Amino acid sequence: MNAKELIARRVALELEDGNVVNLGIGLPTQVVNYLPEGIDITLQSENGFLGLGPVTEACPNLVDAGGKPCGLRIGAAMFDSAFSFALIRGGHVDASILGGLQVDQEGNLANWMVPGKMVPGMGGAMDLVTGARHVIIAMEHCAKDESAKILPRCTLPLTAKNCVDMIVTELAVFVLSQGELVLKEHAPGVSLQTIQQKTAAAFRVAPDLSVMPILVDGAQV
Numbered sequence: 001m002n003a004k005e006l007i008a009r010r011v012a013l014e015l016e017d018g019n020v021v022n023l024g025i026g027l028p029t030q031v032v033n034y035l036p037e038g039i040d041i042t043l044q045s046e047n048g049f050l051g052l053g054p055v056t057e058a059c060p061n062l063v064d065a066g067g068k069p070c071g072l073r074i075g076a077a078m079f080d081s082a083f084s085f086a087l088i089r090g091g092h093v094d095a096s097i098l099g100g101l102q103v104d105q106e107g108n109l110a111n112w113m114v115p116g117k118m119v120p121g122m123g124g125a126m127d128l129v130t131g132a133r134h135v136i137i138a139m140e141h142c143a144k145d146e147s148a149k150i151l152p153r154c155t156l157p158l159t160a161k162n163c164v165d166m167i168v169t170e171l172a173v174f175v176l177s178q179g180e181l182v183l184k185e186h187a188p189g190v191s192l193q194t195i196q197q198k199t200a201a202a203f204r205v206a207p208d209l210s211v212m213p214i215l216v217d218g219a220q221v
Contacts, residue, residue, distance in 0.1 A: 046124035051076025096132035
């Protein structure tokens with residue numbers, strides 16, 4: 001199991017039956033593939049859909065917020081961008097799952113641009129992380145150059161301040177609790193020392209620190 005699949009499988013366990021969920025582009029889109037049995041969610045896309053589904057046949061005029069072909073489930077609704085963001089800003093999205101370039105120990109998020117590089121646009125991230133009821137950042141623990149992505153303070157331009165509720169990486173699960181970063185779970189076979197070495201932010205270890213649960217074919221591994 002590669003890092004992205006492990007992250008997606010763990011994040012999927014956070015979703016509850018009936019949730020309205022927005023999945024960011026990239027890794028977060030994999031989460032829907034690993035939902036536990038009996039969990040049915042409604043996917044919202046900020047470009048004007050409620051009820052996204054798998055692609056059943058090619059339709060060049062039907063794309064998700066990332067510009068990729070998408071399908072619609074029975075009962076899905078389409079609407080304009082104003083209504084879509086009214087849903088988000090009105091707190092009607094239960095969970096927003098996004099990738100991250102950096103997250104810091106105060107729950108600040110940077111995920112929309114790297115200065116000096118081409119920026120396709122901020123998308124709906126700024127609204128999603130402030131309007132959704134629960135914000136989960138699904139990202140690999142370190143950057144490609146092995147530098148830390150969980151920092152004392154973000155150095156890249158912020159998407160939003162104090163917006164993150166949970167961080168899930170291939171090494172660990174952190175939650176933000178009362179303004180403090182708390183390590184709740186470690187991945188199977190990953191030591192606390194390894195997490196400390198690869199995390200630049202200060203964090204507290206939860207007294208009930210446990211092994212990250214991962215479901216494969218309905219069984220926990």
